[in-house]
Amino acid sequence: MSTESATTTLLWDGRTPAARGPAATLSIEAIAAAGVAIADEHGIGAVSMQAVAESLGFTKMALYRHVRGKDELLAVMVEAAVEEVPRLDPRQPWRERITVFADALADVWRRHPWVPWVTRGRRLMGPREVAWVECALEPLVDTSLTPTERLDAVFLLFGHLRNTHSLDTAGTQPWHDPALGERLRQSAEHYPALADLSSVGASEDNGRSFGLERILDGIERLHESRA
Amino acid sequence: MSTESATTTLLWDGRTPAARGPAATLSIEAIAAAGVAIADEHGIGAVSMQAVAESLGFTKMALYRHVRGKDELLAVMVEAAVEEVPRLDPRQPWRERITVFADALADVWRRHPWVPWVTRGRRLMGPREVAWVECALEPLVDTSLTPTERLDAVFLLFGHLRNTHSLDTAGTQPWHDPALGERLRQSAEHYPALADLSSVGASEDNGRSFGLERILDGIERLHESRA
DNA sequence: CGGATCTGCGTCCTTCGGATACTGTTTCCT
DNA sequence: AGGAAACAGTATCCGAAGGACGCAGATCCG
Numbered sequence: 001m002s003t004e005s006a007t008t009t010l011l012w013d014g015r016t017p018a019a020r021g022p023a024a025t026l027s028i029e030a031i032a033a034a035g036v037a038i039a040d041e042h043g044i045g046a047v048s049m050q051a052v053a054e055s056l057g058f059t060k061m062a063l064y065r066h067v068r069g070k071d072e073l074l075a076v077m078v079e080a081a082v083e084e085v086p087r088l089d090p091r092q093p094w095r096e097r098i099t100v101f102a103d104a105l106a107d108v109w110r111r112h113p114w115v116p117w118v119t120r121g122r123r124l125m126g127p128r129e130v131a132w133v134e135c136a137l138e139p140l141v142d143t144s145l146t147p148t149e150r151l152d153a154v155f156l157l158f159g160h161l162r163n164t165h166s167l168d169t170a171g172t173q174p175w176h177d178p179a180l181g182e183r184l185r186q187s188a189e190h191y192p193a194l195a196d197l198s199s200v201g202a203s204e205d206n207g208r209s210f211g212l213e214r215i216l217d218g219i220e221r222l223h224e225s226r227a
Numbered sequence: 228m229s230t231e232s233a234t235t236t237l238l239w240d241g242r243t244p245a246a247r248g249p250a251a252t253l254s255i256e257a258i259a260a261a262g263v264a265i266a267d268e269h270g271i272g273a274v275s276m277q278a279v280a281e282s283l284g285f286t287k288m289a290l291y292r293h294v295r296g297k298d299e300l301l302a303v304m305v306e307a308a309v310e311e312v313p314r315l316d317p318r319q320p321w322r323e324r325i326t327v328f329a330d331a332l333a334d335v336w337r338r339h340p341w342v343p344w345v346t347r348g349r350r351l352m353g354p355r356e357v358a359w360v361e362c363a364l365e366p367l368v369d370t371s372l373t374p375t376e377r378l379d380a381v382f383l384l385f386g387h388l389r390n391t392h393s394l395d396t397a398g399t400q401p402w403h404d405p406a407l408g409e410r411l412r413q414s415a416e417h418y419p420a421l422a423d424l425s426s427v428g429a430s431e432d433n434g435r436s437f438g439l440e441r442i443l444d445g446i447e448r449l450h451e452s453r454a
Numbered sequence: 455c456g457g458a459t460c461t462g463c464g465t466c467c468t469t470c471g472g473a474t475a476c477t478g479t480t481t482c483c484t
Numbered sequence: 485a486g487g488a489a490a491c492a493g494t495a496t497c498c499g500a501a502g503g504a505c506g507c508a509g510a511t512c513c514g
Contacts, residue, residue, distance in 0.1 A: 004406035012410060021460025022510045048501065061503085062462045070502065121344075122394055125401045130411070130418060133401060137420040147427045150420070151400070152434030156441060158398050159390030160383060167349055171385050173378070174352045174360060179231035183239060184357070191357060193364040193377070200374045207379030214383060217448045218441030248491025249479045275470065288472085289493050297471065 011126035032080035044114035079126035081112040085135040097139035116169045144226040164208035238353035259307035271341035306353035308339040312362040324366035343396045371453040391435035
């Protein structure tokens with residue numbers, strides 16, 4: 001019986017309505033939806049207690065009756081924004097299913113570009129976000145990977161998709177400052193490989209499909225080595 | 228002739244000392260070093276203009292004579308924290324060299340745990356950080372990958388190392404809240420693959436070596452397919 | 455009906471990044 | 485030599501941020 005954080009209980013069980021006192025006008029769902037709307041429209045930087053409350057017609061402090069703080073606000077926002085997992089066809093080969101999964105995840109992240117930025121670091125996950133992990137894990141059950149390896153593979157996949165989803169979530173590539181490309185070309189003796197590259201240019205999708213294929217190839221090789 | 232941002236000029240050329248006026252007591256190097264020290268000791272959250280200035284015995288506003296704002300402070304901090312790239316033995320096979328590189332990067336990130344957290348998203352890179360990209364790129368010149376593919380491979384590598392370096396930079400794994408593992412076990416019908424896993428546990432290194440091997444395997448397969 | 459309880463509000467505090475204006479110092483140019 | 489220009493560091497002020505605390509009114513249970 002491990003003691004659970006209040007935020008985890010909120011994410012998984014919701015709030016039990018109060019027995020006494022006036023009925024709540026606000027709800028966690030409304031708060032989360034308002035936060036998501038602001039983040040979608042004006043970016044995650046525009047999400048403040050004040051802004052969320054104002055968009056609902058309440059004062060800032062009213063939010064704290066439903067949410068313990070900004071971290072918990074973000075947690076419920078993520079849980080609201082992350083939609084249902086895709087239904088993967090079990091008859092398809094595992095590699096195909098992973099690709100479908102990756103596209104579905106990209107769709108959600110396209111609708112809510114702030115999600116891959118927020119869902120990093122130590123934090124608490126809700127049932128829907130966990131469902132996405134489960135969903136990615138499931139195709140790998142068909143492989144010869146051990147359970148631990150499957151999990152490692154899923155996080156390898158998630159990390160790569162996050163890193164290549166947009167430039168805002170990636171470790172930036174240097175030549176996105178065009179002036180820097182010029183510098184690299186000028187000091188070609190220090191950066192021969194990069195200078196060579198600046199004329200070629202980077203790939204369209206930030207290397208998403210390249211990395212995905214490499215990862216799946218790597219998994220496949222491990223899988224086949226045990227067949 | 229593309230116009231270059233002032234921050235990029237600062238990072239690559241440093242500051243040209245003023246012709247007139249009193250000599251500066253502060254220096255960018257001192258500011259960067261102070262910021263790095265605070266971040267190393269108390270975390271990146273403790274780095275504020277106030278804190279950095281105070282640790283140097285100056286007022287907050289004095290920093291703005293040397294640094295245009297917080298973003299630029301972080302940029303020079305990263306550039307100061309990122310050390311010289313490792314010298315890779317060109318006689319070693321490319322895969323070996325990449326592994327050595329990855330370990331060297333991990334060493335730097337261990338000394339400055341905030342660096343992998345800060346070096347994300349659109350930002351400006353300095354010469355030393357670019358040198359690390361160059362360093363990772365160089366072994367791949369021995370492979371049959373195209374220049375663009377080499378670059379994609381490097382960012383695949385960087386992303387994975389960042390994601391697995393520590394839990395603070397990773398997309399968190401759900402069962403780090405021990406209570407959540409219990410929940411997953413209880414609702415095993417919703418999360419069969421995860422529930423199965425929670426008894427096994429996650430890997431020690433957040434899947435770093437697993438992912439690294441898979442990535443290198445994937446690159447190797449592509450390389451060999453063209454031999 | 456009265457106390458307990460809950461919701462939402464008003465006020466206050468700290469910290470943050472940053473703009474602006476000022477003081478004193480150094481150097482170049484006439 | 486002397487004034488003007490440029491520069492370094494400071495003092496003050498501001499708005500926005502997250503959040504603590506106490507209060508008023510509404511609601512329900514005994």
